[in-house]
Amino acid sequence: MPFSSLGLDPAMARAAANKGYAAPTAIQAAVIPPILQGRDILGAAQTGSGKTAAFSLPLLQRLASERPTAPRRLRALILVPTRELAAQVGESMRGLAQHLASSLKIAVAFGGVSINPQMMALRGGADVMIATPGRLLDLVDHRALKLSAVSMLVLDEADRLLDLGFADELGRILALLPAQRQNLLFSATFPAAVRSLAEGLLREPARVEVQAEPAEAPAILQRAIEVDAGRRTQLLRHLVQHEGWARVLVFVATKHAAEIVADKLRKAGIDAEPFHGVLSQGKRTQVLADFKASRVKVVVATDLAARGIDVVQLPAVVNYDLPRSAVDYVHRIGRTGRAGESGVALSFVSADSEAHFRLIEKRQGLNVPRERVAGFEPVETQAPARAPDSNGGVKGKRPSKKDKLRAAKASAS
Numbered sequence: 001m002p003f004s005s006l007g008l009d010p011a012m013a014r015a016a017a018n019k020g021y022a023a024p025t026a027i028q029a030a031v032i033p034p035i036l037q038g039r040d041i042l043g044a045a046q047t048g049s050g051k052t053a054a055f056s057l058p059l060l061q062r063l064a065s066e067r068p069t070a071p072r073r074l075r076a077l078i079l080v081p082t083r084e085l086a087a088q089v090g091e092s093m094r095g096l097a098q099h100l101a102s103s104l105k106i107a108v109a110f111g112g113v114s115i116n117p118q119m120m121a122l123r124g125g126a127d128v129m130i131a132t133p134g135r136l137l138d139l140v141d142h143r144a145l146k147l148s149a150v151s152m153l154v155l156d157e158a159d160r161l162l163d164l165g166f167a168d169e170l171g172r173i174l175a176l177l178p179a180q181r182q183n184l185l186f187s188a189t190f191p192a193a194v195r196s197l198a199e200g201l202l203r204e205p206a207r208v209e210v211q212a213e214p215a216e217a218p219a220i221l222q223r224a225i226e227v228d229a230g231r232r233t234q235l236l237r238h239l240v241q242h243e244g245w246a247r248v249l250v251f252v253a254t255k256h257a258a259e260i261v262a263d264k265l266r267k268a269g270i271d272a273e274p275f276h277g278v279l280s281q282g283k284r285t286q287v288l289a290d291f292k293a294s295r296v297k298v299v300v301a302t303d304l305a306a307r308g309i310d311v312v313q314l315p316a317v318v319n320y321d322l323p324r325s326a327v328d329y330v331h332r333i334g335r336t337g338r339a340g341e342s343g344v345a346l347s348f349v350s351a352d353s354e355a356h357f358r359l360i361e362k363r364q365g366l367n368v369p370r371e372r373v374a375g376f377e378p379v380e381t382q383a384p385a386r387a388p389d390s391n392g393g394v395k396g397k398r399p400s401k402k403d404k405l406r407a408a409k410a411s412a413s
């Protein structure tokens with residue numbers, strides 16, 4: 001099915017072709033026609049399914065068909081949960097918009113960097129703004145931006161927007177928008193908070209849930225290796241040197257662990273960088289750019305990198321520390337096997353995290369065979385006394401109420 005059969009005009013179909021998209025993905029085929037009809041959308045799609053282009057193509061088409069005003073008035077607002085996702089969506093939209101006959105100004109704003117250049121960029125207005133909620137409100141407070149003409153609102157990764165504690169900021173932003181507008185809400189998961197947000201926001205939405213088609217289903221091979229917690233760095237080093245992965249994204253539980261593990265890998269002669277929220281925004285951007293350009297082989301990250309980040313041809317993700325929840329597991333492993341490529345997601349499981357991994361398997365309906373690597377066979381048979389937690393052997397973290405409940409459930413099952 002060609003893009004043009006979805007109601008996209010030739011300019012937008014060409015924009016998709018220029019990006020190398022031969023045909024629409026399932027989510028694109030499902031949401032582009034109702035978006036073009038002006039309907040609200042409640043969309044559930046797997047990460048890596050082509051969601052960004054699914055809302056960008058019809059949104060840009062609609063804006064390009066409207067008569068421009070001088071100065072430009074902000075007509076489309078895209079809210080995203082992280083700085084990296086804002087930058088990524090901005091880049092992708094600008095790529096799609098560059099061949100349009102009428103030029104659209106697409107602005108990107110996120111926190112952690114100086115607000116001044118972002119304010120300067122808004123002189124003369126903008127047609128589209130992609131922003132994290134806090135910085136958007138700062139810009140409004142500085143009178144750099146008005147939201148009163150917004151006719152299209154996109155909430156990308158709505159579940160993440162809410163669980164990063166953006167609920168108050170979202171409420172403030174929604175109150176500044178005109179009541180008459182089109183709302184597009186996308187979320188990988190639908191916890192209660194997202195459902196109630198959706199109910200309050202959407203008018204008779206087209207509900208779209210897309211099961212990934214085989215051609216684009218991420219072919220992710222899930223593996224689990226049993227190893228003692230204290231030997232994980234050595235095992236990681238061994239795997240990086242022997243598995244032939246061009247690049248690896250390693251997830252750890254804390255910023256401190258990200259620093260330590262990256263440092264140890266570097267000392268072993270492996271190009272590795274940490275990636276977490278305490279780094280400056282400049283450093284974060286640079287690490288991702290180096291990773292994408294293959295200048296860095298291993299990135300050791302906290303869950304900050306678990307959502308939205310799109311690194312084409314990322315062959316492997318390693319859970320050095322297990323994620324806290326089954327939902328985070330899905331997001332982490334979704335970093336590999338993107339856009340139809342294959343990938344491996346490998347979890348380290350030690351005596352103190354075995355019960356937690358079993359719980360993740362149970363929640364996801366998985367049964368991942370346990371492997372051992374010669375020379376790294378575990379000798380610990382039960383959790384060391386210092387780590388009575390169920391959160392993946394995360395040192396120095398006291399178990400939360402939820403963790404305790406999980407542990408009780410795990411030991412009962």
Ligand code: AMP
Binds near residue numbers: 021023028310339
């Ligand atoms: P997203 O889910 O928006 O993060 O997109 C995941 C990846 O799929 C990105 O690298 C896109 O460039 C790519 N992509 C989006 N739409 C298509 C398409 N129709 N055909 C092939 N790749 C696509």
